[in-house]
Amino acid sequence: MPTVLVCDDSNLAREALRHAVAAVPGVDRVVEASSGEEALSRWAAERPDVTLMDVRMPGLGGVEATRRLLALHPDARVVMLTMGEDVDGVARAVKAGASGYLVKDSSSEELAAALSYVLTAGDARRAAARGGAAGGAPALSxxxxxxxxxxxxxxxxxxxxxxxxxxxxxxxxxxxxxxxxxxxxxxxxxxxxxxxxxxxx
Structure with missing residues (x-):
């Protein structure tokens, strides 16, 4: 069953996220980190299925922490967290290798959808690598x-x-x-x- 790592420097935000993630159906365990540096060490120890990473943190920020995490562990799946719809943050996070992006005040349904998407997208990418089409971009009108x-x-x-x-x-x-x-x-x-x-x- 999936394990989720929640990384946020705010104790209140991290606690709220931990409770919200723990309530998502199918999530087995939630672990926490209070900084980018701690997220790197906790990821290596816990090997979570998804990491929720705050974009803006003192010290090692979320974007740089994500870049370093994926350099060390290319199979990591990271969803960035922000206070608002920061398109610049989206672009930087995706270029750093993030799998997705979530606004902190998202509903529990949106959180569950984002986690489900990232988990299933990893399976789709592996299928595509084996020659399937499931990981390809959808055809938009x-x-x-x-x-x-x-x-x-x-x-x-x-x-x-x-x-x-x-x-x-x-x-x-x-x-x-x-x-x-x-x-x-x-x-x-x-x-x-x-x-x-x-x-x-």
């Missing part, structure tokens, strides 16, 4: 691609709609379809996946 590109630029649904001559409700419909196709829990998660698959640059 032209509108879904345009909406994703707008999100990657930090545009709101209204701004995307004005640029594409669509109503905001229509943009939301395309966004929901996009989320389902890529397995994203929110806009930031969709952008992270888009960067990782080369759908946006």
């Amino acid at each position: 032209e509108r879904e691609q345009q909406v994703l590109e707008g999100m990657a630029k930090g545009q709101s649904n209204a701004e995307i709609g004005r640029e594409l001559y669509l109503s905001e409700d229509t943009v939301k419909t395309h966004a929901r379809r996009l989320f389902r196709k890529v397995g994203a829990s929110d806009r930031a998660h969709a952008v992270a996946i888009g960067f990782r698959w080369g759908l946006v640059r």
Whole structure:
């Protein structure tokens, strides 16, 4: 059963995350780290299935800790945590090798979806490496691609709609379809996946 490592320098945030993760169906164990440095040492000892890593921490920040972790353990799966939809943080985290991205105030359903996505995506990538197609990027419609590109630029649904001559409700419909196709829990998660698959640059 999966083990999840939660890394956050805030005691309150880490405790809240630990409780939220422990409540996710299928998660067997939750271990904690209070810094990037501790996350590196705990990962080697615990070998967690997923690591939730705060982007901004004093000392060794989450992005650099992720880069070092993946250099040492390429099979590690890391989901970055942030206080807001920080597209720049998404880009840096994905370039560092993160598997996904989650806003800290996400719902329990979004947290469960993100963990499930990262766990199953690892299986899909292994299948793709054996010659399957499961790990490939999904086929997006032209509108879904345009909406994703707008999100990657930090545009709101209204701004995307004005640029594409669509109503905001229509943009939301395309966004929901996009989320389902890529397995994203929110806009930031969709952008992270888009960067990782080369759908946006």
